[in-house]
Amino acid sequence: MKILVTGGAGYIGSHMVSLLEKSGHEVTVMDNLSNGHRDSIGETPFILGDIGDRSLLDQVLAENSFDAVMHFASFIQVGESVTSPSKYYNNNVSKTLVLLDAMVNAGIRKFIFSSTAAIFGEPIYSPIDESHPKSPVSPYGRTKLFVEQVLADYRQAYGLKSVSLRYFNAAGADPDGKNGERHHPETHLIPLILKAASGERDSITVYGKDYETPDGTCIRDYIHVVDLCEAHLLSLMHLSSGGDSAAYNLGNGQGFSVLEVIAAAEKVTQKEIRVKNGNRREGDPPRLVADSRMIKQELGWTPHYPEIETIIKHAWKFENQ
Numbered sequence: 001m002k003i004l005v006t007g008g009a010g011y012i013g014s015h016m017v018s019l020l021e022k023s024g025h026e027v028t029v030m031d032n033l034s035n036g037h038r039d040s041i042g043e044t045p046f047i048l049g050d051i052g053d054r055s056l057l058d059q060v061l062a063e064n065s066f067d068a069v070m071h072f073a074s075f076i077q078v079g080e081s082v083t084s085p086s087k088y089y090n091n092n093v094s095k096t097l098v099l100l101d102a103m104v105n106a107g108i109r110k111f112i113f114s115s116t117a118a119i120f121g122e123p124i125y126s127p128i129d130e131s132h133p134k135s136p137v138s139p140y141g142r143t144k145l146f147v148e149q150v151l152a153d154y155r156q157a158y159g160l161k162s163v164s165l166r167y168f169n170a171a172g173a174d175p176d177g178k179n180g181e182r183h184h185p186e187t188h189l190i191p192l193i194l195k196a197a198s199g200e201r202d203s204i205t206v207y208g209k210d211y212e213t214p215d216g217t218c219i220r221d222y223i224h225v226v227d228l229c230e231a232h233l234l235s236l237m238h239l240s241s242g243g244d245s246a247a248y249n250l251g252n253g254q255g256f257s258v259l260e261v262i263a264a265a266e267k268v269t270q271k272e273i274r275v276k277n278g279n280r281r282e283g284d285p286p287r288l289v290a291d292s293r294m295i296k297q298e299l300g301w302t303p304h305y306p307e308i309e310t311i312i313k314h315a316w317k318f319e320n321q
């Protein structure tokens with residue numbers, strides 16, 4: 001199939017490009033490089049452009065007969081979305097609408113969307129399944145929930161079918177160490193811990209040790225980036241074989257506290273990691289763990305790298321490139 005990957009120069013998008021190409025698909029990336037890296041996608045056809053640019057989109061969609069769009073392009077920092085909501089509503093909502101309208105206009109009816117655990121807000125129960133109430137507590141989470149709702153309306157009115165994948169904590173790297181996570185600034189726990197292990201940073205700060213969890217630190221469900229990409233591939237197959245719109249939670253169903261992740265990283269790297277205690281970060285729920293049984297049952301998704309040590313090992317390999 002011919003796939004347009006928006007945000008394909010970013011962390012998850014670039015791993016997706018590589019998996020799509022390995023699986024025999026033809027890929028074009030559109031990215032404005034606001035956060036991505038041109039060198040993470042090698043020779044893949046690349047369009048430097050913004051998904052909010054309707055005339056560019058019309059031209060690109062007219063020149064290529066894409067079968068589907070995978071949409072990774074967005075801003076991703078929960079904290080920043082609280083202080084700069086306009087930036088998030090513009091980029092993640094308004095520009096996604098431009099993309100969807102251009103697709104409808106061009107007759108493309110398959111869409112795979114990067115959603116997030118942040119659409120659920122403070123969990124009422126754990127693990128979180130698809131029917132858990134959706135009550136985001138950040139503008140970032142609201143942008144993603146809004147797009148999911150738009151997708152339901154576009155399915156109804158225009159026949160545009162979509163799969164929304166609600167990632168919990170994406171982590172890890174290409175097992176061969178050639179590609180990995182390069183956010184600037186980096187805010188995610190595992191790459192920050194590994195930078196403390198390598199000496200690039202002096203220490204890791206734990207954001208809060210007074211949560212109602214066994215060791216007082218936040219619990220998250222870390223999912224390997226390649227397993228996330230596999231779920232996208234299965235979603236693509238689902239839509240191309242006539243499947244209807246769907247939304248799935250994606251995680252390993254196992255939670256690790258911040259201190260447990262640091263301990264696992266010390267084991268993997270064989271380095272002592274300096275830990276500082278910091279205040280809670282605003283908007284961090286104490287525990288986010290996914291119930292991913294639905295995507296396993298319906299699409300046959302099976303994670304290849306569920307262990308936290310493997311996830312950290314692959315990220316460490318990339319860190320040492």
Ligand SMILES: NC(=O)c1ccc[n+]([C@@H]2O[C@H](COP(=O)([O-])OP(=O)(O)OC[C@H]3O[C@@H](n4cnc5c(N)ncnc54)[C@H](O)[C@@H]3O)[C@@H](O)[C@H]2O)c1
Nearest residue numbers: 007010011012031032033034035036050051073074114170
């Ligand atoms: N990283 C995570 O743990 C996580 C968790 C849940 C959901 N997600 C979602 O997954 C997707 C990818 O996340 P990531 O970690 O790879 O982020 P990333 O920042 O590495 O990648 C996003 C890419 O989109 C591009 N981009 C942003 N706005 C654009 C625009 N208007 N036009 C064109 N390109 C644009 C950026 O340049 C970047 O290359 C995002 O939609 C994010 O919300 C990520």
Ligand SMILES: O=c1ccn([C@@H]2O[C@H](COP(=O)(O)OP(=O)(O)O[C@H]3O[C@H](CO)[C@H](O)[C@H](O)[C@H]3O)[C@@H](O)[C@H]2O)c(=O)[nH]1
Nearest residue numbers: 076116117118168187188189192205206207218258281284
């Ligand atoms: O220096 C740090 C960085 C993070 N943490 C803690 O580590 C955990 C994981 O934090 P990340 O920033 O790595 O990930 P988040 O859980 O905050 O965010 C992820 O999940 C969100 C959904 O809840 C969004 O989708 C977001 O894009 C995605 O990165 C949190 O408890 C956080 O407080 C620290 O203690 N110190």
